[in-house]
Amino acid sequence: DTEVTQTPKHLVMGMTNKKSLKCEQHMGHRAMYWYKQKAKKPPELMFVYSYEKLSINESVPSRFSPECPNSSLLNLHLHALQPEDSALYLCASSQVFRGETYEQYFGPGTRLTVT
Amino acid sequence: GQQVMQIPQYQHVQEGEDFTTYCNSSTTLSNIQWYKQRPGGHPVFLIQLVKSGEVKKQKRLTFQFGEAKKNSSLHITATQTTDVGTYFCAVDNLFFGTGTRLTVIP
Numbered sequence: 155d156t157e158v159t160q161t162p163k164h165l166v167m168g169m170t171n172k173k174s175l176k177c178e179q180h181m182g183h184r185a186m187y188w189y190k191q192k193a194k195k196p197p198e199l200m201f202v203y204s205y206e207k208l209s210i211n212e213s214v215p216s217r218f219s220p221e222c223p224n225s226s227l228l229n230l231h232l233h234a235l236q237p238e239d240s241a242l243y244l245c246a247s248s249q250v251f252r253g254e255t256y257e258q259y260f261g262p263g264t265r266l267t268v269t
Numbered sequence: 270g271q272q273v274m275q276i277p278q279y280q281h282v283q284e285g286e287d288f289t290t291y292c293n294s295s296t297t298l299s300n301i302q303w304y305k306q307r308p309g310g311h312p313v314f315l316i317q318l319v320k321s322g323e324v325k326k327q328k329r330l331t332f333q334f335g336e337a338k339k340n341s342s343l344h345i346t347a348t349q350t351t352d353v354g355t356y357f358c359a360v361d362n363l364f365f366g367t368g369t370r371l372t373v374i375p
Binding site for chain 1 (some may be wrong): 302310311312313314317357361362363364365367368370
């Protein structure tokens with residue numbers, strides 16, 4: 155199973171809402187990532203978890219709160235977002251972080267619209 | 270994060286023509302990865318290069334890492350409509366280049 159799943163596929167939320175994005179993998183990978191991708195732009199790194207610990211936070215605003223409850227699951231909690239946060243949110247996983255095998259497997263993404 | 274620029278930004282080719290995209294950095298890179306993202310899809314890993322001057326081939330795709338490890342290229346021979354998409358290079362598998370969007374005209 156080389157699949158990374160993400161739920162929901164689409165999400166529309168108001169600026170005062172609280173919502174969560176979920177990502178799951180069952181490949182035994184110990185590194186998981188959140189990226190944000192705006193239309194016609196490259197994926198932009200947000201967070202990296204390695205062995206369930208936060209390794210990288212790319213100066214992401216605190217209205218985005220990541221959580222890694224176990225080695226298979228990664229959540230992104232959203233609160234008080236702005237319309238400019240509307241984007242495709244991609245989750246990815248890899249065997250390890252900064253190991254010899256760099257291949258990342260991406261999920262299909264959650265398309266978020268903030269109204 | 271490290272910044273890598275890709276050129277060209279867009280490329281339209283006739284089916285059967287060759288295509289090349291270039292990834293350039295002002296600093297020496299320890300590694301580089303290439304990904305393909307189909308329209309409406311997610312990035313899919315193609316290859317990783319780590320050695321100076323390294324060349325790797327996957328069927329019609331040829332990947333090169335420059336001798337100075339500051340640039341890389343992806344060359345597709347005889348493009349097909351299935352090659353349509355955006356090709357990204359990435360550094361440390363974290364920082365993506367600006368991407369080259371390939372359109373193949375049948």
